[in-house]
Amino acid sequence: MHMTTNPQNLILVTGATGTTGRRVAERLAARGVPTRSGSRNGRPPFDWADESTWPAVLDGVTAAYLVYYPDIVAPGAVETVERFARLAVRSGCRRLVLLSGRGEEAAQRAEQVVMDSGAxxxxxxxxxxxxxxxxxxxxxxxxxxxxxxxxxxxxxxxxDADDIADVVTAALTEDGHTGQLYEVTGPRLMTFAEATAEIGAATGRDLEYHRITEAEFIAGLVAQGIPEETATVFAEIFGTVLDGRNAYLTNGVERALGRPPRDFTEYARDAAATGVWHA
Incomplete structure (x- = not known):
């Protein structure tokens, strides 16, 4: 039996306004699945950093998509995810789907606490x-x-975030995904310079790629109004996961969905068509 056949199901999507959460929420809505948006502006509001918001947002929830903000490798993330997962299970939530990152020790600890939660x-x-x-x-x-x-x-x-959202939606609503670790990648390896060139081709523009230091990157983010602590987390991700440890392909999308992942060229073409990159 698919979970979606049960009208009593309520799925919580944390990070519901984010890159993957928004897409998952859209897919659940399209399937007619009752969904609760887990965000600071949600009703009821949800904030990872404010545990007093957790019980209300979990009330009546049978499955949840966990996207930790600002990132699963941020200080304190593992402990927070562990407390939330345990409360979720105590509250009657049967199924948890966690968004994690490749090649990150903290992320793997977060995976383990979800595995150990009883869900x-x-x-x-x-x-x-x-x-x-x-x-x-x-x-x-x-x-x-x-x-x-x-x-x-x-x-x-x-x-592609659309592939991630398809995998997450399947895991939340269908049987057969429990106990699975899907490591999801695109179909080929590209450097950031090559990805930039692909976007240039899609937009018909000459784009340059420059490698800068982590300190320069942090300073740039802070100038845009991002808190220094958050900017540092993002900078450290570049320093760890891009040291070669993740320079390989996996078949997670294919295993979960029975189809190959979308290619970056297709993404670049579709994004260019929206006008998001117009100067």
Whole structure:
């Protein structure tokens, strides 16, 4: 029996306004699945950093998608996810799907606490989102014509957020995904310089890629109004996961969905058509 046949199901989507959460919420709505938006502006509001918001948002929930903000490797994330997962199970939530990151020790500890929570679990361990270039701040670089990041010349299998959302939605609503760890990547390795060139081709523009230091990157984010602590977390991700440890492809999308992942070229073409990168 698919969970979706049961009208008593209520699915919580944390990070519901974010890159993957928004897409998961849209897919659940399209399937007619009752969904609660877990965000600071939600009703009831939800905040990872404010545990007093947790009981109300979990009330009546049977499954939940866990996206930790600002990132699963941020200080304190593992302990927070553990407390939330345990409360979820005590509150009657049977199924947990966690968004995790590749090659990160803290992320793997977070995966383990979800596995140990007593819930039916699925882990979606993700490569860098292709959508970082159009929805996560990198779009400002592209509009300006110069992408400046602290990323070394290492291949990364950028994964499309639509593929992630399809895997998560399947895990939340269908049987057969419990106890699965899906490591999801795109179909090929690309450096950030190559990805920038692909976007240039899709937009018909000459884009430059410059490697900068982590300190320069942090300073740039802080200038945009991002808190220094959060900016440092993002900078450290470049320093760890792009040292070559993740320069390989996996078949998580295919295992979960029975189809290959979308290619970066397709992503770049579709994003360019929206006008997001117009100077």
């Amino acid at each position: 039916e679990w699925t882990i979606v361990r993700s490569a860098f989102f292709a959508q970082n270039f159009s929805e996560k701040g990198f779009e400002d670089f592209i509009r300006a014509g110069v992408v400046a990041l602290p990323a070394p010349e290492v291949g990364e299998p950028f994964v």
